[in-house]
Amino acid sequence: MEKGKRHISLKDLALEIGVSISTVSRALNNHPDISPEVTRRIQKLAAEMNYTPNPLAMGLLKQATRMIGVIVPDLVTHFYSSIISGIEEVAEEKGYYILIASSNETLKKEIISVRNMLNTRVEGLIVCLSQETKSYEHFDRLIKNDIPLVFFDRVCRINEVPSVVVNNVDAAKKITRHFYKNGFRRIGYIAGPNHLNISQERAEGYLSGLQSCGIEFNPELLVQCNMSSKDATRATGRLLDLPQKPDAIFGINDTVAFAAMKEIKRRGLRIPEDIALVGFTDEFHATVVDPPLTSITHPTFEIGQAAARLFFNQIENPESEPEQVVLNTKLVVRKSSVK
Amino acid sequence: MEKGKRHISLKDLALEIGVSISTVSRALNNHPDISPEVTRRIQKLAAEMNYTPNPLAMGLLKQATRMIGVIVPDLVTHFYSSIISGIEEVAEEKGYYILIASSNETLKKEIISVRNMLNTRVEGLIVCLSQETKSYEHFDRLIKNDIPLVFFDRVCRINEVPSVVVNNVDAAKKITRHFYKNGFRRIGYIAGPNHLNISQERAEGYLSGLQSCGIEFNPELLVQCNMSSKDATRATGRLLDLPQKPDAIFGINDTVAFAAMKEIKRRGLRIPEDIALVGFTDEFHATVVDPPLTSITHPTFEIGQAAARLFFNQIENPESEPEQVVLNTKLVVRKSSVK
DNA sequence: TTGAAAGCGCTAACAG
DNA sequence: CTGTTAGCGCTTTCAA
Numbered sequence: 001m002e003k004g005k006r007h008i009s010l011k012d013l014a015l016e017i018g019v020s021i022s023t024v025s026r027a028l029n030n031h032p033d034i035s036p037e038v039t040r041r042i043q044k045l046a047a048e049m050n051y052t053p054n055p056l057a058m059g060l061l062k063q064a065t066r067m068i069g070v071i072v073p074d075l076v077t078h079f080y081s082s083i084i085s086g087i088e089e090v091a092e093e094k095g096y097y098i099l100i101a102s103s104n105e106t107l108k109k110e111i112i113s114v115r116n117m118l119n120t121r122v123e124g125l126i127v128c129l130s131q132e133t134k135s136y137e138h139f140d141r142l143i144k145n146d147i148p149l150v151f152f153d154r155v156c157r158i159n160e161v162p163s164v165v166v167n168n169v170d171a172a173k174k175i176t177r178h179f180y181k182n183g184f185r186r187i188g189y190i191a192g193p194n195h196l197n198i199s200q201e202r203a204e205g206y207l208s209g210l211q212s213c214g215i216e217f218n219p220e221l222l223v224q225c226n227m228s229s230k231d232a233t234r235a236t237g238r239l240l241d242l243p244q245k246p247d248a249i250f251g252i253n254d255t256v257a258f259a260a261m262k263e264i265k266r267r268g269l270r271i272p273e274d275i276a277l278v279g280f281t282d283e284f285h286a287t288v289v290d291p292p293l294t295s296i297t298h299p300t301f302e303i304g305q306a307a308a309r310l311f312f313n314q315i316e317n318p319e320s321e322p323e324q325v326v327l328n329t330k331l332v333v334r335k336s337s338v339k
Numbered sequence: 340m341e342k343g344k345r346h347i348s349l350k351d352l353a354l355e356i357g358v359s360i361s362t363v364s365r366a367l368n369n370h371p372d373i374s375p376e377v378t379r380r381i382q383k384l385a386a387e388m389n390y391t392p393n394p395l396a397m398g399l400l401k402q403a404t405r406m407i408g409v410i411v412p413d414l415v416t417h418f419y420s421s422i423i424s425g426i427e428e429v430a431e432e433k434g435y436y437i438l439i440a441s442s443n444e445t446l447k448k449e450i451i452s453v454r455n456m457l458n459t460r461v462e463g464l465i466v467c468l469s470q471e472t473k474s475y476e477h478f479d480r481l482i483k484n485d486i487p488l489v490f491f492d493r494v495c496r497i498n499e500v501p502s503v504v505v506n507n508v509d510a511a512k513k514i515t516r517h518f519y520k521n522g523f524r525r526i527g528y529i530a531g532p533n534h535l536n537i538s539q540e541r542a543e544g545y546l547s548g549l550q551s552c553g554i555e556f557n558p559e560l561l562v563q564c565n566m567s568s569k570d571a572t573r574a575t576g577r578l579l580d581l582p583q584k585p586d587a588i589f590g591i592n593d594t595v596a597f598a599a600m601k602e603i604k605r606r607g608l609r610i611p612e613d614i615a616l617v618g619f620t621d622e623f624h625a626t627v628v629d630p631p632l633t634s635i636t637h638p639t640f641e642i643g644q645a646a647a648r649l650f651f652n653q654i655e656n657p658e659s660e661p662e663q664v665v666l667n668t669k670l671v672v673r674k675s676s677v678k
Numbered sequence: 679t680t681g682a683a684a685g686c687g688c689t690a691a692c693a694g
Numbered sequence: 695c696t697g698t699t700a701g702c703g704c705t706t707t708c709a710a
Contacts, residue, residue, distance in 0.1 A: 034695070081414045393703050399688095
């Protein structure tokens, strides 16, 4: 093999053995036409020379790259990286690679990422919408051309696009009722932007939970933030500044819950004695903080697996109807919400 | 565009305008030979039809995929995901994509990942060794064929392969001296596997720190673990079971530090009153736990950026000597180590 | 100023 | 049983 040549090709093998390229190709694919003897020799040489088919050539030929584009709001949150692990596991089984991009929670970067990934010829996308995303035209091209697409967690167009979500309404309701059962009555909720399904659905569960406990909804106790740490801290502040403070708070996600925890502590209030706190988080973070955080824990790895399965379902059954997978969350009670 | 056709090609444009494929190619590359008029028409049509060059075809032709393989011990630790963000940022500037794989801290998966990524024709690899890795033959093929390779954090073959590390010796020494200055004398260290440079170097800094404070090294106070949560908990237990417990402990990384923190608390000991604790962690986690953890914080994003830059340096200057970038860490003092 | 042809690595239809 | 040819999308000589 000449210097600088990093991968060998069918041609190299053919030259070496003195047969044609197609014979080599067939031999390696165990085509029955080729004589056992020749097949054996070719396969032996291929193994010795570390031959592996060039995916670029295969991709060109078959118009299939075996790559999935994954776009998440950020890479550094455990929630997303754990979901990505789940996607990767299923993708690997199928011999697919994943290409990861982060929207940094901005619509602009999300649009660019969608375009870049399509340009790279991924076979489709698995996406969690950015916090800013409330128009969805950048997915039109995928939908129109039947390019596989799956949304998870923050979703849209659920009638056209398969998606994976958790039972947000039910989960928020469970939190509210848990507070009630533990004697809390002024229950606050720190929501995210209104256009996100997760924010809406959790608000809905919150309201329904209050109602089922016979508590009247007090609009002062529902505050919004953009889900950044900073804004979540401010939102927490607004709750704590109320003439009648809440005695319990739940936050829409990890970032919000931790920001709330820090702010509550910073003001010298105790959790759960002065204010109970519950989050929507993942297993890991909930146990590392102090006090351990009662929370709805997301089955993150499973979310990723389910999203990948929906993706391959589209690859394998292009005509199938968009399906929505709803995964169950668990309310895990820890110290932060029980006096 | 016929149905099912997801991307248009030079051929489509050529057919549409009625010129040859090569003319289209030249026009799009602003080749001076093509008449301005034709060039204009072609570029206009290309824009309208959303033409983007097929990277598979380009890759085949140029033998360059513009993809970098990144292999990390795991995906879900903030330390790694943050480093990946840094790599991604630089890669994006250069128009490269990154392909991510996790070794799950096993040598077996690391070897498979290296092979898979090469098979995918990445242009090179950026790697953090798995915890198990103490033989390095699986990188031979890269080194021999001058395929760009960069190690970070856990490194090997530093004379042959460019790498990015932090000033481990100095950092561990700083921790030890910090303990001393704050009145702690029985200082324990929970190390990782001996073959890892980070473990060795931090042990070296620990010893040198002790010496510079005039404390005699007590082998009982240096325990090892495999850096899993479970084993770190056991290692902490061994320190706490000593007839003469340490009054201060530092752990080799995030996982170890948090496991130690949980175990110390579980036994009813207070931090820092009974035992002071310092970790090697990242900014985020150190502040979310309670008490806030004094720690050497890694410049994770910068580690990623530096690794990517070393990578591109190899692409652009194949003959350059392997360089080692050493980044500085900071000791950030928080409650966990000050009585 | 433009077109034709070759070649990157591979498979598959068609010929022997 | 094996070789030849064409073509996936693109760039780049070489010819005109």
